Amino acid sequence: MEDIKKNLREGSWRASSWKNIVKGTSIIIVAPAMILLILVFWGTLEPLPALYAFIGIFIISILFVRPYIANISALTNYVLDLSLDKDAPAPDLTFLSNVDELSEAVGKLHKSWDIRRNQLEANVAESRILIDSLPDILIMLDRDYNLIRTNSTAKATFGGKFFEENLHKIVEDERVKETALHVLSDKKGRDMEFFMGNPFNRHYILRINRFPIYSPGGIALILVLHDITERKNTEQLLADFVANASHEIRTPLTSIAGLIETMQTVGKDDEKMRMEFLEVMRAQAERMSQLVKDLLSLSQIEKNMHTKPTGLANITKIIEEVVHGVTDAAKEKNMKLEVVKGENIPTITADMNEINQVLNNLISNAIKYGYEKTEIVIKIEEVENKWPEEKILREFDKIILVSVKNSGDGIDKKDIPRLTERFYRADTARSQKIKGTGLGLAIVKHIIDRHSGVLKIESALGEKTTFTVLLPVS
Numbered sequence: 001m002e003d004i005k006k007n008l009r010e011g012s013w014r015a016s017s018w019k020n021i022v023k024g025t026s027i028i029i030v031a032p033a034m035i036l037l038i039l040v041f042w043g044t045l046e047p048l049p050a051l052y053a054f055i056g057i058f059i060i061s062i063l064f065v066r067p068y069i070a071n072i073s074a075l076t077n078y079v080l081d082l083s084l085d086k087d088a089p090a091p092d093l094t095f096l097s098n099v100d101e102l103s104e105a106v107g108k109l110h111k112s113w114d115i116r117r118n119q120l121e122a123n124v125a126e127s128r129i130l131i132d133s134l135p136d137i138l139i140m141l142d143r144d145y146n147l148i149r150t151n152s153t154a155k156a157t158f159g160g161k162f163f164e165e166n167l168h169k170i171v172e173d174e175r176v177k178e179t180a181l182h183v184l185s186d187k188k189g190r191d192m193e194f195f196m197g198n199p200f201n202r203h204y205i206l207r208i209n210r211f212p213i214y215s216p217g218g219i220a221l222i223l224v225l226h227d228i229t230e231r232k233n234t235e236q237l238l239a240d241f242v243a244n245a246s247h248e249i250r251t252p253l254t255s256i257a258g259l260i261e262t263m264q265t266v267g268k269d270d271e272k273m274r275m276e277f278l279e280v281m282r283a284q285a286e287r288m289s290q291l292v293k294d295l296l297s298l299s300q301i302e303k304n305m306h307t308k309p310t311g312l313a314n315i316t317k318i319i320e321e322v323v324h325g326v327t328d329a330a331k332e333k334n335m336k337l338e339v340v341k342g343e344n345i346p347t348i349t350a351d352m353n354e355i356n357q358v359l360n361n362l363i364s365n366a367i368k369y370g371y372e373k374t375e376i377v378i379k380i381e382e383v384e385n386k387w388p389e390e391k392i393l394r395e396f397d398k399i400i401l402v403s404v405k406n407s408g409d410g411i412d413k414k415d416i417p418r419l420t421e422r423f424y425r426a427d428t429a430r431s432q433k434i435k436g437t438g439l440g441l442a443i444v445k446h447i448i449d450r451h452s453g454v455l456k457i458e459s460a461l462g463e464k465t466t467f468t469v470l471l472p473v474s
Contacts, residue, residue, distance in 0.1 A: 148218060237422070313350035335374055
């Protein structure tokens with residue numbers, strides 16, 4: 001009776017139908033009914049008591065049959081739930097427990113289904129993680145070029161709204177649409193290079209493939225976009241570098257060759273001209289020597305870019321050494337060098353020679369491009385990190401700030417972003433007259449990047465110019 005009450009509480013009785021109960025009870029009472037009929041026929045039992053006995057047997061049979069039918073109904077519902085991929089709990093087959101094989105089969109079915117469902121969920125999760133972890137952009141389209149699914153790289157690159165559109169509304173390059181149409185028709189994948197304009201402005205290698213099997217979700221095409229913008233920029237930088245380096249070397253060589261030819265012909269007996277030409281040739285040779293030196297220095301710095309410095313550097317001491325070394329150059333222009341030092345400037349992890357190169361370059365530039373009889377202010381202090389926009393500095397609390405300010409023609413704001421490019425020089429008449437290889441600030445930028453620092457430039461035409469170096473205290 002306790003089992004019957006339990007089934008009542010769990011609703012198992014409600015799951016059974018009277019039709020099945022009557023059928024089951026009818027099978028059970030067939031034998032007792034036959035016996036009662038025989039006893040009545042032979043006169044051993046009166047009809048009325050036999051009827052009462054039959055009714056009693058029927059009621060008792062119902063009481064015993066109903067929980068069994070409820071268990072069978074629960075088992076039926078369980079199997080139906082499994083067929084519909086529902087997460088159904090195994091049924092309580094209390095009254096079928098004597099049927100060992102059935103109970104064991106149900107237990108194995110439940111266990112097997114759980115394993116298969118878990119495996120399926122794991123496979124789906126693994127596939128989703130794999131797709132989302134791809135560094136390339138993955139886009140899936142239907143036959144009408146509507147976007148069906150994308151990976152996280154695509155969403156991070158283009159944003160969520162991008163994927164509410166049709167491919168025709170996103171990509172303006174007609175070649176992409178034509179290539180997709182060809183892939184749909186002949187089922188052969190194709191590669192192509194294309195440029196995605198505003199607001200993205202990126203170069204991509206696009207691989208378009210036909211989805212290999214039938215997709216219930218309607219996926220027909222798979223697009224993989226590999227970003228080659230950095231490679232394109234590097235190729236352009238290399239081309240510019242070769243062109244500029246060739247020009248910088250060819251110019252003094254052409255000058256020297258012309259001077260030698262003149263000395264060998266019309267000026268071979270002119271001692272004064274010969275001495276003047278030799279001086280020019282010496283200056284041009286020094287210029288080439290400095291250019292080669294800067295190129296080798298830049299090459300070495302680039303080689304070590306991914307190796308963080310491990311030495312210790314006292315920035316205050318380095319500034320003092322650099323200022324002492326450029327004092328004569330400042331005196332020639334009647335310029336004053338003022339060093340403003342903060343208190344308790346800590347020693348930092350840095351390459352002392354490279355930091356010396358940075359500060360020497362910045363202070364020397366301040367002298368070269370500054371007006372005569374002006375002041376150059378060199379400031380060093382330790383400050384709290386107040387540059388959250390600089391990702392490379394975010395993990396540091398303290399920053400060493402070194403700034404170099406001079407008074408000169410200033411720099412046009414449009415030129416500032418390009419000042420650290422190789423061979424780039426601001427297009428002003430005064431800048432073009434000042435000697436230099438055009439590699440100094442490129443070297444400075446590479447060294448600061450290697451030290452996880454930041455270079456900031458503040459200027460405008462006709463205003464003072466400030467170069468600020470931010471180095472983390474670690």
